[in-house]
Amino acid sequence: xxxxxxxxxxxxxxxxxxxxxxxxxxxxxxxxxxxxxxxxxxxxxxxxxxxxxxxxxxxxxxxxxxxxxxxxxxxxxxxxxxxxxxxxxxxxxxxxxxxxxxxxxxxxxxxxxxxxxxxxxxxxxxxxxxxxxxxxxxxxxxxxxxxxxxxxxxxxxxxxxxxxxxxxxxxxxxxxxxxxxxxxxxxxxxxxxxxxxxxxxxxxxxxxxxxxxxxxxxxxxxxxxxxxxxxxxxxxxxxxxxxxxxxxxxxxxxxxxxxxxxxxxxxxxxxxxxxxxxxxxxxxxxxxxxxxxxxxxxxxxxxxxxxxxxxxxxxxxxxxxxxxxxxxxxxxxxxxxxxxxxxxxxxxxxxxxxxxxxxxxxxxxxxxxxxxxxxxxxxxxxxxxxxxxxxxxxxxxxxxxxxxxxxxxxxxxxxxxxxxxxxxxxxxxxxxxxxxxxxxxxxxxxxxxxxxxxxxxxxxxxxxxxxxxxxxxxxxxxxxxxxxxxxxxxxxxxxx
Numbered sequence: 001x002x003x004x005x006x007x008x009x010x011x012x013x014x015x016x017x018x019x020x021x022x023x024x025x026x027x028x029x030x031x032x033x034x035x036x037x038x039x040x041x042x043x044x045x046x047x048x049x050x051x052x053x054x055x056x057x058x059x060x061x062x063x064x065x066x067x068x069x070x071x072x073x074x075x076x077x078x079x080x081x082x083x084x085x086x087x088x089x090x091x092x093x094x095x096x097x098x099x100x101x102x103x104x105x106x107x108x109x110x111x112x113x114x115x116x117x118x119x120x121x122x123x124x125x126x127x128x129x130x131x132x133x134x135x136x137x138x139x140x141x142x143x144x145x146x147x148x149x150x151x152x153x154x155x156x157x158x159x160x161x162x163x164x165x166x167x168x169x170x171x172x173x174x175x176x177x178x179x180x181x182x183x184x185x186x187x188x189x190x191x192x193x194x195x196x197x198x199x200x201x202x203x204x205x206x207x208x209x210x211x212x213x214x215x216x217x218x219x220x221x222x223x224x225x226x227x228x229x230x231x232x233x234x235x236x237x238x239x240x241x242x243x244x245x246x247x248x249x250x251x252x253x254x255x256x257x258x259x260x261x262x263x264x265x266x267x268x269x270x271x272x273x274x275x276x277x278x279x280x281x282x283x284x285x286x287x288x289x290x291x292x293x294x295x296x297x298x299x300x301x302x303x304x305x306x307x308x309x310x311x312x313x314x315x316x317x318x319x320x321x322x323x324x325x326x327x328x329x330x331x332x333x334x335x336x337x338x339x340x341x342x343x344x345x346x347x348x349x350x351x352x353x354x355x356x357x358x359x360x361x362x363x364x365x366x367x368x369x370x371x372x373x374x375x376x377x378x379x380x381x382x383x384x385x386x387x388x389x390x391x392x393x394x395x396x397x398x399x400x401x402x403x404x405x406x407x408x409x410x411x412x413x414x415x416x417x418x419x420x421x422x423x424x425x426x427x428x429x430x431x432x433x434x435x436x437x438x439x440x441x442x443x444x445x446x447x448x449x450x451x452x453x454x455x456x457x458x459x460x461x462x463x464x465x466x467x468x469x470x471x472x473x474x475x476x477x478x479x480x481x482x483x484x485x486x487x488x489x490x491x492x493x494x495x496x
Contacts, residue, residue: 001133003126003169004155005162007111011155012069012103015094017087017113018046019079020053026079028116030109030157034071038064042073053077055086056093056472069103082116084124085401091125092132092472095151099133104152111157122161127168129154131473134176136183167296171487174292175480181284182464182478186260186277190233191308194259194280198238198287198306204294211237216347223326224347227340228309230264230317237348239355240290240304245496250301252358253290253486254348256341256365257283257308264311264337265319278478279341281464282365283308285482292487300494305352307344311337323422327351328448331422339427341367342441346448353450360389360454363445364482365461370437371407372462379405380463380481383442386454393456396489401473402481404458407439414443423447458482 016031025046027035035042041064045051051059055077064071074090076082091108098106108125110117135149181189181197189197195210202208213234216225221237228235241250258279262268268276283306290304318324322334324343327350332343345363352361371381380397382404384390390406397404416433417440419425424447428440442457449455463481466474 001130001151002153003130003165004153005122005159005165006155006157007159008107008155008157010065010067011105011107013072013098013106014068014070015072015074015091015106015108016042017074017076017090018051018053019076019082021079025051025053029112031073033112034109038071041065042071046073051075056089058093058097060097070098070101072097084121087116087121088124088128088401089471089473090128092128095129095132096472099149099151100147102150104150106151106154108154108156117158119158119160119164122156122158123164123168126154126156126161126165127172128473130172131175134179134475136180136475136477170295171292171484173295174288174483174487177291178284178288178480178483179475179478181287182278182281182480184277186310190259191228191236191257191310192233194257194283194308195236195238198240201240201291201294204291205242206290206294207241209239209241211239219351220325220327221347221351222324223332223343224307224309226318226322226324226334227311227343230312230314231310233310235307235309237351238306238308240287242290242294242302244293244298245301248301249359250303250356251490251494252352252356252361253286253302253304254345254352254361254363255283255286255304255306256280256345256363256367257306258341258344259308259310261311261338261340262313264313264317264340266336266338267313268338275465278465279366280308281460281478281481282363284478284480285364285460285464285486288480288483289486292483293490298490299496300490302490302494303352303356303358305348307348309344311340326448330424330447333419333422333425335425335429336427339441341365342444343426345445349445349448353453360456361449362393362456362458364458366464367459368438368441368461371459374407374438375405375462377462377466377469379403381405381407381438381459382456383407383409383439384456385409385446385449386456389454389456392493393458393485393489396492397485400484400488402463402485404485407442409439409442409446413439414446416440417444
């Protein structure tokens, strides 16, 4: 898909916007101008469809004027609440409406709409189209012509957006990369293959290092290695180091990368187990964020670390009741082998702190079903030992559209993971604390954070994978959640 920002009057598909003010439909100036050009066909169609200008609602008008095959009148909701996110979502809704129709050229008309036609908003409109146009059709061999995407050329008529879009273009590539990783089946994207794809990021100036099982064994990563010992595929720790800033400590991003999670000996129910190909959503988010910041040449130092493994039931698999020793030296009683993500993360967190001494460490993982019960699929949960850092992540989530909500940590929850036979247990299976699964998982991870280290844990179990949703920017299944959040966080708080 190609994007351009230039003055243009018509195209095969023309997109214009309308909102509401005092419960009345208000056409944007570009929409009103196009309505006059089409001899009132736009306003007539809106009235006939009882179109009220609701956010992301769409009216399709065929052959409204010479040279125009389709006009899309897209709602932006209450005029007083319009911002970049609203315009981005509205443009995405337009793209979704015509993605597989015949015309390939789309013109988004914003010029002349005052403050709403800023370079930032116009760039976000193009970004919304790009997000909505994502498809993972790699393995679909029998698609009919009418099922395949047709949109190819997108023009937004605001020239000032050209420079702004440099950032969003890199971000779009990062989100798409994360989505591709999440959508790949586990028989293709095993830990070594995942690592091989990340090695290719070295072409962008990222220093990529891959640690194999022997290297991790030498480091004492018994917790991480225990998770993958039932798989035929060796576990991998991939380190992606990007130096774009001054001589300062890096931000460390740590991602959980379970390429498939059967639950191990604590086998998951068969219904829905296929979704566990997406249990590497955290690693995908970190990988996509690293690609995005490298492509836009962010002036920051960031190291991304992803722990890649596969949790399988096998004669050599880890057993419930096993005790493993983590890289930190702390011992863990494994009560449930399906609480494996934290066993991977704890060793990667330790390695990140000891190897890179970061200014802050943030881990991201599809960690618990409990966070889905708490927050559904609208917000990711965050846990932190640092109020200032948690606030930055919260604000970055609000600005980027990848929203987060802070959850509590407390000594009373921490005591619940004490074990009578080891330093801690990996899960609370019964008793009063068993219902606080996302919190006790975070408490577990916090035990591996050094004193004084700013840390945020992001649980994306409800936001990384969506079989169905109402946001036109998101595809079915892997959303790439986390890429936009981390990119915004880095842009606003870690770039010099």
